[in-house]
Amino acid sequence: AQSVTQLDSQVPVFEEAPVELRCNYSSSVSVYLFWYVQYPNQGLQLLLKYLSGSTLVKGINGFEAEFNKSQTSFHLRKPSVHISDTAEYFCASTFSGGYNKLIFGAGTRLAVHP
């Protein structure tokens, strides 16, 4: 069965520092992977996606993620964060041939401090 694990429930970081939010997945079939961001009292916004091809994917707001099949990981990175990046981040997966159902990780709360 598919599952997604976000290894950190909270990540505090200072403004302009780099950040990495970790995500591991398990699936016996080819997966599609996503990172979503949720600001307080809002819906989810798609940051980036991995469907196939290049393992380094770039998204909005300066975020990028690397798909690593051998380590079954899809970690999210940003080289320099801003206060406005404070939000909840969800990693999610679905699989080829059945992608009507997203499997979400538990979420990581990114708190950027001045």
Added chain:
Amino acid sequence: DTEVTQTPKHLVMGMTNKKSLKCEQHMGHRAMYWYKQKAKKPPELMFVYSYEKLSINESVPSRFSPECPNSSLLNLHLHALQPEDSALYLCASSQGSGSGRPEQFFGPGTRLTVL
């Protein structure tokens, strides 16, 4: 237009009320979803409509009744809810199975409070 809209933004209802949540998208997507999200938790899938037909019901209680009047609209009818049903209800849409575009786009949500 890459937007999913939801109305109302907030809803307060009593346990005997009947109300409806509405969702609309104009991206030509053929799959639409309802999710329920409790505080500090990820969204939980409730229903999936694919090509206007209900394809997934995640064992949701019958007090929640979905409806897909056409490919752009999705409703969630609510009746005899319980206080534990208070949550953020999110609608999403995607291109649909077989399109090669599995990413889902979410609306802003309806914050529901059941008294």
